Amino acid sequence: MAVAAKPGYSCPYCATSFNTVDDLKDHVLKVHGTEALPRPEGYVKLTVNGQAWELEVAPNWTLFYLLHDQLGYTGAKTFCDRGACGSCTVIIDGRPVLSCMTLAIECDGKNIETAEGIAAAKHPLIEAYVKHHAMQCGYCTPGFVVTAKALLDRNPDPTVEEIKEALAGNLCRCGTYPQHPIAIIEAAKKVLAARSENTPA
Ligand code: FES
Numbered sequence: 001m002a003v004a005a006k007p008g009y010s011c012p013y014c015a016t017s018f019n020t021v022d023d024l025k026d027h028v029l030k031v032h033g034t035e036a037l038p039r040p041e042g043y044v045k046l047t048v049n050g051q052a053w054e055l056e057v058a059p060n061w062t063l064f065y066l067l068h069d070q071l072g073y074t075g076a077k078t079f080c081d082r083g084a085c086g087s088c089t090v091i092i093d094g095r096p097v098l099s100c101m102t103l104a105i106e107c108d109g110k111n112i113e114t115a116e117g118i119a120a121a122k123h124p125l126i127e128a129y130v131k132h133h134a135m136q137c138g139y140c141t142p143g144f145v146v147t148a149k150a151l152l153d154r155n156p157d158p159t160v161e162e163i164k165e166a167l168a169g170n171l172c173r174c175g176t177y178p179q180h181p182i183a184i185i186e187a188a189k190k191v192l193a194a195r196s197e198n199t200p201a
């Protein structure tokens, strides 16, 4: 389990600082003779692309700030930083969510998926987006791909209208809109084919 070094962990008994929870636990046991470790306010455990994290977050941190600036998941982007463009979309427990409008402290116990995880898993969306030129500058693309992944997870055979509805919150200044349904429908066919191959007869 990875433990973020920032912003550090303070001993609740003597205020000594440590970089990791394990170091803090060792200290509390050795110096204070107890395993009791009060959970600090703002302490969260979450999973990002299968990687477990536990860390303390400030009350004003957005999920975007936590992922992008603290943990190094730079796939999500901020265009507007006010919930209007969808470029910061990540998946939380199966639902596409705007990370610029979500507080990190709300994400305790959540399972988060980002564009990096989707690319690392070689999801058919990646190849389809490249093949069908569903991007120009590419800045908005992670948000579209993440939203499309959440759509295919819940509806692996969407219609063009359903795709347009799912992507309604994602904006693209380069005007790539016509290419997204084409790429997503091709990816959906591959997702369905893979599922039927893995389904016992
Ligand atoms: S950056 Fe989050 S919706 Fe635009």
Ligand code: FES
Binding pocket: 134, 135, 136, 137, 138, 139, 140, 141, 171, 172, 173, 174, 175, 176
């Ligand atoms: S590809 Fe440039 S903003 Fe969408």
